Amino acid sequence: MMDESSPLAAAVRSQMPLATRIFDAIRERTADHVGITRPAWSSQDLAAAEIIAEAARELGLIVEWDLAGNLLCSLSGTDSDQPRILTGSHLDSVPTGGHYDGLAGVVAGISVLAAFRQMDLQPACDITTIGLRGEESVWYGIAYIGSRLAVGTLPLEQLDKLRRGDTGRSLAEHMSDVGVDVDELRRAKGATINSNNTRAFFELHIEQGPVLVGEGVSVGIPTTIRGNVRFPYAHCLGVYGHSGALPRAYRNDAALAAVELVHKLDSFWIEQEAMGVPDTVFTVGKLFTDPTYHAMTKVPGRCDFTLNFGGTTKTFLDACRERTVIMAGDIAQKRRVEFELGECVGSDPTPLDNQLRGVLADKAESAGIQIREFATVGHDASIFARAGIPSAMVLVRNDKGSHNPDEAMEMSDFADGSVVLAEGIVSLLGYDST
Template identity: 40%
Template sequence: MNNAAIPVTLAPSVAATRFLVEEMFEALRQGSPGNPGITRAPYGEGEDFAHRLLADRATALGFEVSRDAALNTYVTLAGRDRSAPVLMTGSHLDSVPQGGNFDGAAGVVAGLAALVAIREVMPVPPQDLVVMAIRAEESVWFQVSYVGSRSAFGLLPAGALDGARRIDSGRSLGEHMAEWGADVAALRGGARHLDAAGIGGFVELHIEQAPSLVEAGLPLAIGTGIPGNFRYPDMVITGEQAHVGLPRRFRRDAALAGADFAAGLDRIWAEHEARGVPMAATIGRFHTDAALHGMTSVPGRFLMSLDVRAYDAGVLSALEEAVLSLVRDIENRRGVRFELGARASAPVGPVAPAVRTRLEAAAGVLGVPWQPLGSPASHDAATFAQAGVPMGMIFVRNENGSHNPAEAMDVADLMHGIGVLAGWMATPA
């Protein structure tokens, strides 16, 4: 079969999977209500339901289904040469609290549909084709990035199993994993289910998380990179609790120090934007201590979180030094003390040029309009890149952003994405 014609040959089979796609999304919605939206907490009932749903559907469709020590789920269409490097796709099935039904899940559903379509045209592909449904990608829950994918490669940060605690339960990551059947002892021992040498490439399909494609009027984008980040989830500013009438020169106001930090961080971002250097900075929590604050008290304690991300490792390192310099300056001026707390980070995820080229070619052959797009968010594909796997991404148009109940992906746009994904998986490198 002519490689260039493969995406077109697959197109009718891809279109025929639409009922499966819609049925899967409806089942996911009904099985993980968040009131509003959906909630699939990692290593909790909602996420586990989603993994069981995928495993049941894939088994009924005749695919191989397996799990690893961290309970990631793998769906495999067996290839002719089972020793050859596999081609993989997938995404995560957990969500933020009261999130939308498509963030993460769209990539898993798309992967299953792609396998069904490929098997119709190519019952035995040259090598194994694998869909990975990944656990615990949403770092809001345990404040650790990429728990499932890092566990699969033996890259889970030291101390995460005991030190990371879920925000709603207060229980450790290891406890939650063990509750649902994970082999925590194996993970403590550095068990590695995936080896980069055995993976020919990984492509993650995901809804867009800023309305770039909505703005452009395009259904798809081909990813150009995933930002790395550094995070301080539990920053504390300590000043001095005082009477509201205290003159300014005597104050050690922790809240104003927090305001200085926010304004300074925004200046850093604006300076980078003016130079055309892409980055993002977010203060997700920003508040005085509820146990101490009051209308007639100068705040002596202020709490916040910080997430800074960029597409270049050098830029990211320089940004962290700029943030630390800002902290030192505010401490000196305000007479306060910053406690940064535990630091977390994730590496920059570079897209492999060869994978990107093949995705672009598949979109071109199918006549699907697209644009290049750097991801504004973190994705498990970055773990694959860190491990040395050639990685790519497909983004699908999504109104209203993500991480909220109003995610509004059109299934017709997703079907275009499945066509491009299936074309990549079925085309030999």
């Protein structure tokens, strides 16, 4: 059921031609041989930012850049000293990625501000759409660089330490290339966005999984951003040997030991699900023997692998870490091999703000837009939430997954998500849009 009654919903829906023009212009400027590529702090994510900035200026919004090169487009409030409401997402993408990952949230923010302008809405506080840089971890090995610089949680020595794998050049050098004053960024230190000057952050993002498509629903309201426990550099050491000459009792097979560990962890995951632990994931993204030494006729002497657990409770994530260590010890003894699990990294689950989630869910219901609530993957919203800024998200149905060129968001679903976002912001301002 579409909401016919709210002037705000109608105003947001009437901005879809503008949103389409912005999406098309950015696609044209950042197309790759397949999909689009917008590396962080490159001419491509800068081109995307400039197209957004131009659209914002035409709408009469105030356009600014923070010291890290994040783009801020604001509708001024009657009292700009009041903490602002922030919305937006990231401008960068993975290589040959999909067009809507990140960008949808920035374009939604601009569409919502355009609707507010059309309605001549005078908010009490500034409402700002942010286009963040460096959310994807592809180029510098860590994620959320733009948002972490904005809230002051990225140590500034990382500007020189982080280097792009493909160019070998530092983050600072790449930032300078696209006009960021890195010396000024170093001098300023500290956060530009904090819980004193920002009362809420809303991030609209395409769903990167299949839930909304499967459920036939256009909008999701995430409950929590999953935390994770990861072993990125694990390996098992055995002894290479002749595949035909070694009876079982004489083998030290690294591959079978690694596979047994993976299989046991999969069974553990199934058990946890059966016990009712919600929203868990487990992925073995890499599992390989060394092509320099391996052969069909050799017992493998080494097997490398990664383990990646995700969940919404610390209890589950702690159990994953502990069980991995215990199981690896048992298998090592039984199979006469050695596991070197390497560094264990990860992040805690980040619950999204209950009150803001409730506002979004209520507003979706009164706008006649069905929603589903479930946990989601890491997004910039987790950085703002951890910095103490109440944060919530709106997910938009998207077919064919994400981080690939086939992302297929429908503009009618994007409009639904943008209506929920706009109604949520207006509700927070204390207006009744109906």
